[in-house]
Amino acid sequence: MTQYNLTATTTFGMEGVVKKEVKDLGFDDLEVSNGKVEFKGNEKDICRANLWLRSAERVQIKVGEFKATDFDQLYEKTKELPWDWFLTKNAHFPVSGKSVKSELHHVPTCQSIVKKAIVDNLKQRYNTEWFDEDGPTYKIEIALYKDTATLTLDTSGQGLHKRGYRELSSSAPLQETIASGMIQLSKWDPDRILIDPFSGSGTIPIEAALRAKNIAPGLNREFDFEDWHFIKDTDIREVKEEARSKIKKDLNPRLIAGYDKDEDMVSMGRYHAKKAGVSDIIHFQQMDFKDFSTNRKYGYIITNPPYGLRLSDQSEVEKLYKLMGEKLLPLDTWSYYILSAYEDFEKVFGKEASKRRKLYNGGIKVDYYQYYGPWPPRDN
Numbered sequence: 510m511t512q513y514n515l516t517a518t519t520t521f522g523m524e525g526v527v528k529k530e531v532k533d534l535g536f537d538d539l540e541v542s543n544g545k546v547e548f549k550g551n552e553k554d555i556c557r558a559n560l561w562l563r564s565a566e567r568v569q570i571k572v573g574e575f576k577a578t579d580f581d582q583l584y585e586k587t588k589e590l591p592w593d594w595f596l597t598k599n600a601h602f603p604v605s606g607k608s609v610k611s612e613l614h615h616v617p618t619c620q621s622i623v624k625k626a627i628v629d630n631l632k633q634r635y636n637t638e639w640f641d642e643d644g645p646t647y648k649i650e651i652a653l654y655k656d657t658a659t660l661t662l663d664t665s666g667q668g669l670h671k672r673g674y675r676e677l678s679s680s681a682p683l684q685e686t687i688a689s690g691m692i693q694l695s696k697w698d699p700d701r702i703l704i705d706p707f708s709g710s711g712t713i714p715i716e717a718a719l720r721a722k723n724i725a726p727g728l729n730r731e732f733d734f735e736d737w738h739f740i741k742d743t744d745i746r747e748v749k750e751e752a753r754s755k756i757k758k759d760l761n762p763r764l765i766a767g768y769d770k771d772e773d774m775v776s777m778g779r780y781h782a783k784k785a786g787v788s789d790i791i792h793f794q795q796m797d798f799k800d801f802s803t804n805r806k807y808g809y810i811i812t813n814p815p816y817g818l819r820l821s822d823q824s825e826v827e828k829l830y831k832l833m834g835e836k837l838l839p840l841d842t843w844s845y846y847i848l849s850a851y852e853d854f855e856k857v858f859g860k861e862a863s864k865r866r867k868l869y870n871g872g873i874k875v876d877y878y879q880y881y882g883p884w885p886p887r888d889n
Contacts, residue, residue, distance in 0.1 A: 510551035511739070516661065517546045517558065517565040519686075522868040522877075526564045526690045534561055547571070552740045555664050556748040559734065560727040563689035563720070566668050569650070569661040570595075577658040578612045580622050587626035587651075587660060593634035595662060597738055599644030602627065604651060611653040623651045623660065645736035666733035673730035674715065674785035677777045682709065683813045683848075687870050688716040689726070691877060694866065695811055695846045699764060701885075702808040706801050708767030711778025711793065713811055717765050718787035725752040729785075760790045768796040798829070801836055807885040810837060810845035816873070827857050834859035837880075844882035850875045 519527040527546045528539055534557060540547040546565075550558065558568045573590040577583040596602055604624045606616040613619050627649070632638060648663040670685040691713065697703055699721040705713040719726055728749065734740050769775050775795045782788040814833065815826055830851065837845050838860055847854070850873050855861050862878040869875065 510553065512549050512551055513555070514571040515548050515550050515555065515558065516569040516571055517548070517562055518567045518569060519544055519546065519565050520690075520869050522866060523564050523686075523690045526693050527562065529693070530562050530564060531558070534558065553744045553748055555734055555740065556745050559665055559669065559732050560725045560748060560752055562669060563716070563726050564686050564693065566670070566686060567663055567665045568669070569663055569665075572649075572660045572662055574657060574659045576656055577653070578656050580613065580618070583613060583619060583651075583658060584622050584626045586658070587623050588630050590630070590660065592627050592630045595737075595739070596627070596631060596647055597644055598631070598635045598637070599641055600647050601642040601644060602647045602649050604649045606651040606653075608653040609655070611656045613653055613656075613658075619651050619653065623649065645738075646733050647737070648733065664732065664734040664737075666731070669727065671730060672719075672726050672785065674781050675710065675712075676784065677710065677780060683712045684871060685712055685716055685726070687848075687868065688712045688813075689720070690868075691811055691813075691846060691848060692717050692720060694877065695809060695844065695879065697809045697811065697844075699760060702764060702766070702805055704766045704768070704803070704808060704810055705812045706768045706796070706798050706810065707812050707814045708769050708778055708793065709774050709813070711767055711774075711781045711791070713813065714765045714767040714778065714791045714793070715782050715785050715787055717811070718782065718790050719785060721757070721760055721764060721790060722787060723755050723757045724786060725755075728752055762790055763792055764790045766792045766794065768794050768798075768801065770795065770797040798836070799832060803840070806842045807882065808840075808843050810840075810843060810847070812846070813848045813870075816850040816875075823851075826851060830854055830857040831859070840882075842882055842885075845880045847878045847880075848875050849878065852876075854878060 517527050521544055524541050528541050531546050531548055536548040575586040604620045606620045608614045608616050650661050652659045672685050703717050708714055735745055767778050772795045775793050778793045782791050863881040864879040866877040868877050
């Protein structure tokens, strides 16, 4: 099998989580930088990474990287790359781009030059002057950072947050990859109950349940690489069959709970959980947070409550955060993990977090407030 330079892209702040995921899949010699984790793998590894990574945004193949301070350099260096290895004669290969702190800062021109260089490369390889581009899709990205050009192929297609279970939408859904990262940062394990008192359409409970049952998050969706000529159907089937064989069964049916005051959101959560194959271990219930209570011990709260980004909403959100403090702080054996864009959250909540982490949710800068509770006593 061929070895490729692979990149798992990630939201800023989630690099450490994705690094651990990649390492847990058996990869080493990892390189971590802002928004990405780089590693090496073969064709089956491309399948495995797309199927199993829970908090990464995409899996890319790095085709080439070089310095480029003028358009001639960009064209010539791009044309030299082995595009004929990746792209078939009928390949559909749109080019996207971005540029940061680089001489070549006009992205549309960079995209056009990269496209022309690839076409000229393939003209020589396939001895033709025209490409219909009516075949499999190979999304190409030209990323310029401090005059270094990186050219990649997107193996995933739709972002990895597209698990395949969310068919219905809510007004402000939490991205699945962020929810999974929140769960991993909390160090929650299925021996402890998990509650999301603002579960909305069910993303946090469902992501926790997928993890508890060891269901690969990409098992019920399709990827662009599945149509590529250099990745065998037998390899794809083998990786998927391996993933299905690892699914855990017979877990505690009341392991995870999701509450929301909106009955439509509760119904949506139940529907999504069923689609995801995890409805057997999640209890969804309509409940206003003012009615929340529990007599359980050593549990976890992981939640994404309203932010109150509009000035007109801030007083209501402050009341809610104050109520959250009144409800949660007395639960002295519990751990709670709360995502919010409200800068004075700790002050209103009534306690400084054990740790804060800056993240981005849908382009909004947020803080992940982590309150560590005690570990349950060990059985003798």
